[in-house]
Amino acid sequence: MMWSESYRPKSIGEMVGNEKVRAELATWLATWKKGTKPALIVGPPGTGKTTMATLLASQFGYSVVGINASDVRSKSRLNEILEPVMGNAGLAGPALIFVDEADGIHGRSDYGGAGALSLILKQATVPVILAANSDASDKMRAIVKASTVFRFGKVPPRLLGVYLKEILGRQGVTIGPGTIINIISESRGDIRAMFNLAQSFAHGFSPEVARTEGYKTPEEAITAFFGAGSRDEARRALESMRGDIREKISGIYSSIASAKTLDLRRAAKMMRAVSDADMLHGRIMRTQQWRLLRYLDALLASAFEPKLGIPYSKFSVSWPLLNRIRWDGNAIKAFAESVGPHLHASRSEFAVLHMPYILACIKLGAAEIDVEDEHADIIKKESERIK
Amino acid sequence: MAVQGVMWVEKYRPRTLGDMVGQENVLGSLLAFVKKPADMPHLLFTGSPGIGKTTAAVCLSRSILGDSWRDNTLELNASDERGIGMVRERIKKFSKFVGIGDIPFKVIILDEADEMTADAQTALRRIIEDAAAYCRFIIIANNISKIIAPIQSRCAVFRFTSVPKECVTERLAEIAKSEKAKFVSEGIDTIYEYSNGDLRHAINTMQAAAALDGGINKANAKKAAGITKSSAVDEILKLALAGKVAQARDSVIELLRVYGMSGADILRNLNMAVNRASYDNAIDIVRIISEYDYRILVGASPEIQLSAMLYELGALGSK
Ligand SMILES: Nc1ncnc2c1ncn2[C@@H]1O[C@H](COP(=O)(O)OP(=O)(O)O)[C@@H](O)[C@H]1O
Ligand SMILES: [Mg+2]
Numbered sequence: 001m002m003w004s005e006s007y008r009p010k011s012i013g014e015m016v017g018n019e020k021v022r023a024e025l026a027t028w029l030a031t032w033k034k035g036t037k038p039a040l041i042v043g044p045p046g047t048g049k050t051t052m053a054t055l056l057a058s059q060f061g062y063s064v065v066g067i068n069a070s071d072v073r074s075k076s077r078l079n080e081i082l083e084p085v086m087g088n089a090g091l092a093g094p095a096l097i098f099v100d101e102a103d104g105i106h107g108r109s110d111y112g113g114a115g116a117l118s119l120i121l122k123q124a125t126v127p128v129i130l131a132a133n134s135d136a137s138d139k140m141r142a143i144v145k146a147s148t149v150f151r152f153g154k155v156p157p158r159l160l161g162v163y164l165k166e167i168l169g170r171q172g173v174t175i176g177p178g179t180i181i182n183i184i185s186e187s188r189g190d191i192r193a194m195f196n197l198a199q200s201f202a203h204g205f206s207p208e209v210a211r212t213e214g215y216k217t218p219e220e221a222i223t224a225f226f227g228a229g230s231r232d233e234a235r236r237a238l239e240s241m242r243g244d245i246r247e248k249i250s251g252i253y254s255s256i257a258s259a260k261t262l263d264l265r266r267a268a269k270m271m272r273a274v275s276d277a278d279m280l281h282g283r284i285m286r287t288q289q290w291r292l293l294r295y296l297d298a299l300l301a302s303a304f305e306p307k308l309g310i311p312y313s314k315f316s317v318s319w320p321l322l323n324r325i326r327w328d329g330n331a332i333k334a335f336a337e338s339v340g341p342h343l344h345a346s347r348s349e350f351a352v353l354h355m356p357y358i359l360a361c362i363k364l365g366a367a368e369i370d371v372e373d374e375h376a377d378i379i380k381k382e383s384e385r386i387k
Numbered sequence: 388m389a390v391q392g393v394m395w396v397e398k399y400r401p402r403t404l405g406d407m408v409g410q411e412n413v414l415g416s417l418l419a420f421v422k423k424p425a426d427m428p429h430l431l432f433t434g435s436p437g438i439g440k441t442t443a444a445v446c447l448s449r450s451i452l453g454d455s456w457r458d459n460t461l462e463l464n465a466s467d468e469r470g471i472g473m474v475r476e477r478i479k480k481f482s483k484f485v486g487i488g489d490i491p492f493k494v495i496i497l498d499e500a501d502e503m504t505a506d507a508q509t510a511l512r513r514i515i516e517d518a519a520a521y522c523r524f525i526i527i528a529n530n531i532s533k534i535i536a537p538i539q540s541r542c543a544v545f546r547f548t549s550v551p552k553e554c555v556t557e558r559l560a561e562i563a564k565s566e567k568a569k570f571v572s573e574g575i576d577t578i579y580e581y582s583n584g585d586l587r588h589a590i591n592t593m594q595a596a597a598a599l600d601g602g603i604n605k606a607n608a609k610k611a612a613g614i615t616k617s618s619a620v621d622e623i624l625k626l627a628l629a630g631k632v633a634q635a636r637d638s639v640i641e642l643l644r645v646y647g648m649s650g651a652d653i654l655r656n657l658n659m660a661v662n663r664a665s666y667d668n669a670i671d672i673v674r675i676i677s678e679y680d681y682r683i684l685v686g687a688s689p690e691i692q693l694s695a696m697l698y699e700l701g702a703l704g705s706k
Contacts (some may be wrong), residue, residue, distance in 0.1 A: 043698040219392040246687075253691050257636065264630055268695075268702035275682055275695035282687035316690070317640055330580060336647070342391040344400075344441045346464035346499055348647040352616040355437075357396060360614055366598030367393045386614060 004195035007167055008162035012055050015048050016163045016191065017155035025150055029060050029127060032192060038121050038128035040102070040143060042135045043152025046190030049131040052152075053098045062127065094128045103132035103140055118142040127234060154189025157290025163191070164198055173202040179284055182244045185293055192337050200228045216240045227308040235301035245284070245296060249277050252300055254316035259308070266305060273303035331378035338372065359383045395594045397474050403632055404446045407439055409550035416545070417443060420452045424491040429515065429524040431539060433531040434547030437587030441498055443547075444525040448494040455488035462496045471507035475514055482518045493522045500538075501528035502649055507537045530651070533684075549584025550660060553593050558586065559593055568593075569602030577605045579683075581612035582660075588615065616646050620656040621663070627697045628672070628705035635697050643690055650689030654680050667706040675699050 009015045012022055021041075028039050041049045057064045099117065109289035119130060121143065128147075135144050155163075161184055168175060175183070179201055187194035200326030241248060251303065253274045258268060279297045284292050315322060332351050339358075340350035361367040363383045371379065391397040399410045404414055404421070413432075413569035420427040432440040449456045461472060461481040478495060495518070503511065515524055515538070526542060528534050556575050558678035563570040574596065582589035596603045612618070619638055642648040654676060660674050679696040686692045 114543045227520075249691070250688075253694070257633075257694060260616035261499065264698065264701045271695040271698040275679075275686065275692055278686040278688050278691045279682055282685050285687055286504075316694075317637065321637055321640065324641070325644045329647075332645060333647065339390050340464075340511065341462070342389065342396050344445060344462065344498075348649060348652070349436075349464075349499075351646040352642070352648050352652070353587060354394070354396070355590065356614045356616055357595050358390060360611070361393070361598055364595070364598035366594075368388060369390055369393050370388060371390070 002201045004192045016159050018152045021150050027058055032127045038147040040147035040149045041131045044154055046192035047152045050100055053129045057096045062094050064098050065095050066098045097128040099130040102130040103134055118146050121146040155191055157184050160184050160194055175201055178246055215242050218247050218251045222312045231301050231304050234304035235297050238297040245281055255310050255313045257316045258313035259310045270303040335375045359386055396590045400442055408554040413545045417447050424451045429542040431526045431542035431544045433528050436552055437585035438547050440547050444496045452490050459490055459493045464498045465500045471510045478514055482522050495522050496525045498527045501530045501533035505535055511540050512537050526536045536706045550586055552579055556581050556590055568597040569579055571604050573605050574603035574608050577608035585621045617656045621660045622637045624660045627700040632701040636694050639693050650683045
């Protein structure tokens, strides 16, 4: 089951974000009488507008007659749906009309729909709630005029974080802190998107989050960043990259580190900006102050210098070193884990302070040491590195 | 033979507090705990590497718990067990089973606790409280300023100090004699100079020197002293200041990611390397290092912070 469905709040109190507007809406319905203007909830997707409308209705004992934009084909169709409601025919309790995606009523096929809607709004004998992503379009003007507007904002990242962790706890799922940050920054205040992302991560997928058209892959975005004509343009290139903090920072870091022709003074200045961004990253991880995320692109943009022609590089180290980290690093770790405890030494204490001497003694023939066969290769390899 | 039987550091690790050298101030109080274990609070041992912190913790545990000390002591390296979740699980399991034998409490030695993040330490504080009924903690840290205040305040703090020269050289001579190794006192003095009161380093160096032709003399001591990976930082510093930042960076990343050295350790050694060398602009160099000591604490990626530092050192150059 989709988390976004199974965790749809059962009461208004369980919802996250937009506390103040939610209270205002409750007051609106509690004090509703004939002649009260309809409520128009305006806000970005996935912030709980639909959830709020349905919960509000049920909590105050109304039955919802819902219409969404796709139902509204014409003036006559709309009247057909709504007229019986006005007279309360055949409903369990008093009716409440809920028009979802009200800003979707436009275009040829809905011809007359918007007009009919605003007429109904004026004459309604039952409470009407409308929901829309935006109230800016021409088509919405009449509707806005006839209603009281309640604005929902994006759910702040901090709240998303708290909520997500609670859900993960209930699901018994663990996701790394880095991934949690990515999910939160990626969902941009949209609870539904956050659920869907989190669920797919929890099931081991790493969804192609750059689905929205206009978003760039790290390679495209960072290439655009270094190729930009101004710092502003560079910042916009970063904004157009999907919001994975770690990938942004490390993409710029590894590109600078791999650049062949870059004078030291300039590189140092650029790296310092990357260092600033990494501090911000650390702070966000520690304090869960997700709102700080909004400074990331600007901080990284100060690493920008025009006309340097730095190519994108995914890795910050050469291929041989990368292999050494992967293979030798793991072998040394395994060796340290098997021998370290006998020397009361941690992995790093063993590898840095003890192992070189052990290898030297073996190499000089001063000691016969029993080690498991699986460590023979790394011992030989590391011995050769000792001068 | 097993490693611990071959390596002198381990073979000659003191088995009782009385065998230890130096640390007089600390040892007196610890011996009092052995006499009256009921009075022992949680302990926090701090001080530079190789001066007996881990040894003292193990000796104390052995003296208080007697024959069954192994079963009733849990030794954890905080830095290895990345997640605090793992630490919590192991401590939970350990404190659950009933102690074997007639013992006042079980002992949990948490080494290198300063490598834990502040978050993990906050979680640790709860763990300490939960386990306190049956367990005593001995927390070990090179750098006490990286231990959060709530933990410090729950522990009696013992500051270990560098082992004085006479103690080091005397101990080294004892070991050399008992190993029937060829040595001259000048060789041992040289080892002391390189070790700065770090006995682990001194003993390891001596064993390697003893294996070289000519035994423990000045030249061999010099050769052997540089074997430890932490001495790679001298070279790193030189490379960076000479503007060979890419090479310096490769070496730093090798230390971090192949050998598992911590960023804090790299910086500490780098600082010592500056002190050993004599640059005219040493102050500027130290300023950069100390700035990144802060940045690495706040930041998310030690590799990024250390790299940025190397670029700054490269841009500064040496004088
Ligand atoms: N004060 C000391 N007395 C005797 N030996 C010591 C002392 N300090 C360190 N050593 C030697 O150095 C090795 C490492 O000491 P350890 O207690 O692990 O140091 P730390 O925990 O302070 O880093 C021990 O095995 C022992 O051989
Ligand atoms: Mg130790």
